[in-house]
Amino acid sequence: MRIVLSLFFFQSILLTCFSQTNTIQTKKEQQQVIIDEYHTNCATKFNYYYQMAQWQECLDAGLKKDATIAYLWQQKAMPLFKTRKYEAGMVFLDKAVALDEEKWLDYRAFIKCIFAKTYKEAIVDFEKCKLMRGNTYVMDHTYDFHIALSYLQLNEFKKAEAIFRADIEDQISKYKEAHYLDLFYYGITLYEQKRWDEAISIFDKALGQYSEFSDVKFYKGICLVQLGKKEEAKIIFEESQNDFKNGYTINEDQIFYETYPYQVKRKE
Secondary structure, three states: HHHHHHHHHHHHHHHHHHHHHHHHHHHHHHHHHHHHHHOOHHHHHHOOOOOHHHHHHHHHHHHHHHHOHHHHHHHHHHHHHHHHHHHHHHHHHHHHHHHOOOHHHHHHHHHHHHHOOOOOHHHHHHHHHHHOOOOOEOOOEHHHHHHHHHHOOOOOOHHHHHHHHHHHHHHHHOOOOOOOOOOOOOHHHHHHHOOOHHHHHHHHHHHHHHOOOHHHHHHHHHHHOOOOOOOHHHHHHHHHHHHHHHOOOOOOOOOOOOOOOOOOOOOO
C-alpha cells in the first residue's frame, strides 16, 4: 500500500512540474508573439531619433497586452539614453530590471556608468552583478573595468588603480594580453597621481596594441612635458594630432552617443 501511495505521490509531482514548465513555456511563447507584433513589426519601422513618439506608441500598445515583458520596457528606455534623456529612460529601465534582474541589471549598470554618469549607483549595480555571476563581461568589458572607471570618475584614483591592475593581470593570465582601453585608463590613474614614468610605461603597452591611439599619445605627451622631455613631447603631440585627424580615438560602439572619460576634445 505504501509503495502504491509513493508512486502516486511521485507521479503527482511529475505532472505538476510538467504542467508548470508547460505554462512557463506557453507564457514565453505568448510574450514573443507580442514582441514580434509590437516591436519587430511596429516600433522598428520608425527611426527613434526622429520618430520617437511612434516608436513609443508601438511599445506602449504591446505593454497594454502584457506589462510584464521586460524587453519592451528596456526598448522604451534605450532610445532615451541615446538621445541623452537619462532620467526619463531610467524610469523604464528600472521596470525592466524589476521584472528580469538577471537579464537587465548589468545593462543598467553599464548605462549608469557610460551614459547617465551616476557612478556611485553604477558601482552598486556592478557589485551586485559580480555576486550573481562573477566578474564577467558587459559591452565587451568586465564588470571590474566599469567599477574601476567609475572610481576614476569619482577621483578615487588609488581604488581605480588597484582594480584596473588586478583586472589587467587577470586578463593577461587568461588571454595573454589586456585590452588597450583598460591599459589606457590604468595609465590615467597613474597620470592623475603624477607618477609620470609609470604612466608612460602603461601608455606604451596600450600603444603596442593600438599604435595610432591619439588619446594615449596626448596624455603621454603631457607626462613627457612634466619630465622635462619637451622635444619628445613635441613629436608625440604632433603624432597625436595627426592620428586624431585620421579618426583614431576611442573606438567603442557607444562613442557615437557619448564622450568617454578622458577622451581628448579638439577643435577641427
